[in-house]
Amino acid sequence: MAVTIKDVARRAGVNPSTVSRAIHNHSAISEKTKERVRKAMADLDYSRNSAAQMLASGKSGAIGVIFPPIENKSEQPFFMKILTAINEEAHQNKITVSIASGHTIEELLSQVRVMYQEKRVDGFIVLYAGEADDVRDYLLAGEIPFVIVGTPIERANEMTAVDNDNKLMGAEAAQYLAGLGHKKLAFVTNTDKGEVFHERYRGFEEKIKSLGLNGQLLYTSESLALDNVTALVVLDDILAIKVIQGLTERGITVPDDISVISFNNSVFASLIHPYLTTFDINITQLGHSSVQKLLHLIADPDDFREKVTVPFELKVRESTKAVN
Amino acid sequence: MAVTIKDVARRAGVNPSTVSRAIHNHSAISEKTKERVRKAMADLDYSRNSAAQMLASGKSGAIGVIFPPIENKSEQPFFMKILTAINEEAHQNKITVSIASGHTIEELLSQVRVMYQEKRVDGFIVLYAGEADDVRDYLLAGEIPFVIVGTPIERANEMTAVDNDNKLMGAEAAQYLAGLGHKKLAFVTNTDKGEVFHERYRGFEEKIKSLGLNGQLLYTSESLALDNVTALVVLDDILAIKVIQGLTERGITVPDDISVISFNNSVFASLIHPYLTTFDINITQLGHSSVQKLLHLIADPDDFREKVTVPFELKVRESTKAVN
DNA sequence: CTGAAAGCGCTTACAG
DNA sequence: CTGAAAGCGCTTACAG
Structure with a gap:
């Protein structure tokens, strides 16, 4: 039926x-032969x-993307965006991407297990960090190549791990507002959990202190x-x-009465x-870098572990304003 | 290294x-033998x-999900939500899902081609409809199993194809508003392209006429x-x-001055x-059904083509109100 | 109801 | 620089 390597061989003699070997551009093959083979393949x-190929080589040529076991993934544009970026970079490297997602850790772990044990993927990109869970423990215990975003x-x-420098981002938020003349600031959050909150707030807090300004933490x-x-610096x-809608209802106008700066530069911005002044966290690069790192790890499992920091960029829009 | 079927055979004698055969629950194998084999596998x-398995059977045990070649996929929660639902159903059927996405039709087609020719997937779910494109032509021409959402x-x-009845939804929107006593309505859109707009508007229009009410089409x-x-019925x-923000700026209040009903029941609602009164389009079921249909098609390529209609449900919230 | 054998389409030491 | 051969771990007609 389908054309196989044998047909190509026959045709190329x-x-x-x-x-x-020619397909894999093996150095021992003469350029002349490679050329003939290429021609035959094209013909x-x-x-x-x-x-x-997988069976003979032991490599699957695919990677798995693991989504967090939460319900509201679809509310956060982050996931679709990074999935697109990951797929883009993977495709460039002739790799396909499969996905693992579940509502619970158990479901997720079961998927990850199957994918790896059946040798459907060579490694994983994990789209959530923070505290350890069974999935991460499984990956670490099995010495399975993976990178965390x-x-x-x-x-x-x-x-x-691949991430932005959230602490620095928090600091720059404070810095930017200070530059606009604001002296009394607050960091607004709806949670006190998670690395993202901690880092962003820590950066904010330290910067406020070093500038000798007034800062506080508010919960929605x-x-x-x-x-x-x-x-306000909002999570x-x-x-x-x-938050802005809440303020508006109280007769407080953004940015005239109060400036707001936030993070992620998502659709909502x-x-x-x-429109929100917000930090673009460069999701495309997060995706690309994580694929590259993972491919390195797969090629060389003893490659050293490292943290890759992806730059961010402040998008100034309508929600911030200098104090008059 | 890894445990193979041979090891299991030896252990089970x-x-x-x-x-x-035991693994595939072949009917010719005695229950006793199956039991022994299962035990050995577990041990x-x-x-x-x-x-x-793929090489020997010719089946990949994977399906591909094709995203639309648009930039702003991540802005629409629909995609992540249906991907999750698809994966869920696929996993139940011991199938993995791989993805294809590109910024252009060419890129997309190239991915789809590779996935199918390399036999990485047995079929596809296409997440966009409307007019034909090269990807769909390729699938049709190659008689490749696929279902369109x-x-x-x-x-x-x-x-x-698997879809909601958009025309009926448009009609029910008009019906619901008429029931609240509204007599002069409008359908609001930002595009006149696409099946979704056409169907929803057509349903709205016909229902308005049959009720003897006044309806018009407005562009944002x-x-x-x-x-x-x-x-207002908004796309x-x-x-x-x-639209609501625009009205608010003009001093018009929703729902006191004007009622608004929309579609999709996404995060934005x-x-x-x-909060918006909006139609829940039941994305989870769209995803589940499309996987089921695709698996039927893969198992039996001569299975007849059909249209599956998934029910919707109106979520009444704050943006609609009876006329006083 | 079960076994022995061939084959799926590649890769890769081993020779030369 | 290239060929012949074995092998990757399954499936599945063919026998019995």
Whole structure:
């Protein structure tokens, strides 16, 4: 039926093994032969059979992407965006990407297990960090190649992670607002969990102190006690939109009465006015880098673990303003 | 290294071929033997090697999900949500899902080609409908099993499609508003392209006529000419949020002055107040059904093509109100 | 109901 | 620089 390496070999007048070597651009094969083989492949419209290649080589040519076991993934544009970026980079490297997602850790682990044990993938990109879970433990215990997007809390030095510098981002948020003349600021969050919150807040706090300004931490679970605060740093875009609506209802206008800066530069940032001043976290590069790192790890399992920091960029829009 | 079917055979005291048959629950194998084989598999923690299975059987045990070649996929929660549902159903059927996505049709087609020619997947789920494109032509021409989520415009009877009844949804929107006493309505859109718009609007229009009410079509590209309209049917949630903000700026309040009903029930619907009255399109079932249909098609390529219609449900929230 | 054998389409030491 | 051969781990007609 389908064209195989044998057909190509016959047409090029060589042995199948030579075709295989030519395909992989083996250095021992003469350029002349390679050329003949290439021609034959083109003539016959040859495609490798991935199953045969996998079986013979032991490599699957695929990677798995692991989504967090949460319900509201679809609410966060981050996931679709990074999946697209990962796929793009993978395709460039002639690698396919499969996905693992589940509502619970157990479901997720079961998928990951199957994918790896059946040798469907050579490694994984994990799209959530923070505290360890069964999935990560399984990967570490099995010495399975993986990279984490985000910053793990424990055993960080045992794995490769790709992330933004959230602490620096928090600091730059404070810095930028200080530059606009704001003296009394607050960091607004709806959670006190997670590395992302901790790092962003820590950066904010330290910077505020070093600048000798006034800063506080506010939770959206309570009504925001704003006494004289003129600028807010909000944990993410979605929360910022909600906070702004809450302020508007209280007769407080953004940015005239109060400036707001947030993080992620997602759709929500330019959905309604005031469009948000927010940090672009460069998801595309997060995706590309994680694939590259993973391919290195797969090629050389003893490659050292490292942290890759992807740059961010402040997008100034309508929600911030200098104090008059 | 890894446990193979041979190891299991030895342990169970049978031939490898018997193990294979037992695994597939072949009817010719005695229950007693199956039991022995199962025990041996469990003892040895056996996992099949998918590459070997693919090569020998010609089936990949994987399906591909094709995303639309658009930039703003990540802005629409639909994609992540259906991907999750697809993966869930696939996993239940011991199938993995790989993805294809590209910024252009060419890139997309190249990915789809590779996936199929290399036999990495047995079929595809296409996440966009409307007019034909090179990808769909390729699938049709190659008689490759696929199902479309959405409603194709051309050659609809040649493919299996899974969708909501958008026309009925448009009609029910009008019906619901009429029930609240609204007499002058408008359908608001930002595009006149695409099946989704056409169907929803057509349903709206016909229902308005049959009820003897007044209805018009408004484009958000122009400022909305609202003379005495008391209710709006808006193409989707995102647009509805923007429309509501525009109205608010003009001093028009939703739902007191004007009611708004939209479609999709995405995150945007309950992001800010007024929370939207909107149609839940049941994405989970769209995903599950499309996988089931695809698996049927793969198992039996001569299975007839059909259209599967998934029910929807109106979620009444804050943006609609009876006329006083 | 089960076994022995051939074959799926590649890769890769081993020779030369 | 290239060929012949064995092998990767399954499946599946063919026998019995």
